[in-house]
Amino acid sequence: MDAASHHLTRVISHGMGADPVISDWPALTSAEVARVLRHYPGVGQPLRLEWHSPRPFSAACVMQTESGPIIVKRHHVRVRDVAALGEEHRFAAHLQEKGLPVSCALATASGATALADDYWTYEVFALAAGVDLYREALSWTPFHSCAHAWSAGQMLSRLHQAAAGYEAPARAARPLVASFTIFSQQDPVDPLQAYIAQRPAIADYLEARPWRGEVAQHLLPWHAALKPYLDEFVPLWTHNDWHASNLLWSDASPQAQVQTVLDFGLCDRTTALHDLATAIERNIVEWLAIPQRDEQLVHLDLLDALLDGYAAQSPLSARQLRALAALLPLVHAEFALAELDYFHGVTQSAINASLAYDAYFLGHAAWFHSAEGQRLLAHLHQRADALEQR
Structure with missing residues (x-):
């Protein structure tokens, strides 16, 4: 700095x-x-x-x-x-x-x-049209109501439909961009090494870490579960920071609808399902409450509303729901590395760099083995089961 x-x-x-x-x-x-x-x-x-x-x-x-x-x-x-x-x-x-x-x-x-x-x-x-209802809300805090979640899901689907045909190349290596270039591949090890090599600050930080073993322990098992679904991830430019605070609302009521979409700072060429998984990760799990409690961190009513709103515009197949479940433990990993690049290379905060690596890059994936993480993944599979039984 x-x-x-x-x-x-x-x-x-x-x-x-x-x-x-x-x-x-x-x-x-x-x-x-x-x-x-x-x-x-x-x-x-x-x-x-x-x-x-x-x-x-x-x-x-x-x-x-x-x-x-x-x-x-x-x-x-x-x-x-x-x-x-x-x-x-x-x-x-x-x-x-x-x-x-x-x-x-x-x-x-x-x-x-x-x-x-x-x-x-x-x-x-x-200043865009709408009420900035979540202006003071932290990232990773849930929607205020199921109606908000439904409207956010529908608008995200509209965004994906509007993005179709936008063929700009993926963004260059820079801090704080939410790409999907590592775990989208059949073998993520070489893409991970290439990602690190393009970002000297990350390479410098990882010199002191046994990162290859940590990745093998915490992330690669999840990737093995994701591999059968990789054909569902069709490249598409996406928002990548779909949190309620990046939306403006029709009014301040629990029934408010999304009126304007803000903040394309993390946008990149990822996939629609990656963007939807990010929306789940940002709005459905109370990550910041984990130090205080280990239960009731996941809001399944809001998850259902978000997915129902999305599916009302773009129906989701059972296989896509299973792909979402397979991706969720990994969806934040690549952005966590982008945050590490920022905290170690730009602001030079040792505390935040450690948080990005230990709590986000490794820790988010590990959390999905917890009772709450498993409850979230099981719910997605239950939705998929219900679709298949129709």
């Missing part, structure tokens, strides 16, 4: 656990936002800075302007450069063209949707 960033104002941010922390990145200032907005002639004069986002991997704020409220988001260039944001913005623009209600980046006077300034990269959005 650059020395200059240590002398700027911090805000309270979501950490990697349940407790808030001081943000890694300095808060955006009114003067900084005004400087950025000079490149966006349609926005008008900034009036007042109204809110700082608590999300941990970048800095973002809402600024009231003459044209209405806008969101300014700032990334360190080692996390997102202009080219990387372009990958995200083009996918969102494609979805918007296909009729999906998404939030798309505004363009500068020169037509660019991202702006480089020193070691920062900026993107700017109009």
Whole structure:
């Protein structure tokens, strides 16, 4: 991290656990936002800075302007450069063209949707339609209601339908991208080694770890169970961070429907089932509660609602449900490595790097052997059984 960033104002941010922390990145200032907005002639004069986002991997704020409220988001260039944001913005623009209600980046006077300034990269959005009902919700916290889960499932299916035909190549190696290049292969060992070799920070961290043995113990048995289903995983550009907090809602009631889809920061070419498994992993399991309790961590009513909403738009076969169950213990593994790349290589946090490797990369897979993990997987197989008996 650059020395200059240590002398700027911090805000309270979501950490990697349940407790808030001081943000890694300095808060955006009114003067900084005004400087950025000079490149966006349609926005008008900034009036007042109204809110700082608590999300941990970048800095973002809402600024009231003459044209209405806008969101300014700032990334360190080692996390997102202009080219990387372009990958995200083009996918969102494609979805918007296909009729999906998404939030798309505004363009500068020169037509660019991202702006480089020193070691920062900026993107700017109009405040999208809908209630930010989960604005303060941590990742890995459940939906408030089954109606929310159903609507989120249906909208995810709509996104997958809209993404069909978008043929951009998979994204380049960079931190904090949720790819699916390792466990999607018949033999994941070589792809895993290639993934590490492309990311020197991960290679450096793993030098001190017996990682080959740990992968063989914790991950490869799950991959053996996934292998028979690999033909179900058809490449598709996907969102990869389908949590309730990345959706805007029609109102604040338990019956609210998804109105707008936000935040394509983790998007990449994965598969529809991988994206659906990520949605289950993000919204159905209370990972952050595990230190306090070991039961009632899985919300099967919300899982059913999410899958019912998805299937109402895109029916799921029994075999696809079994493929989902086989993938779930591995679905977070590759993004956990991307987080390790970020924490060891960019923010240089030994605590968070260890969390990414031990708790996420290895620990999430191991949790699926627990009673709660097995209950979740068994429920998916029961749904598959019920479909086959119809």
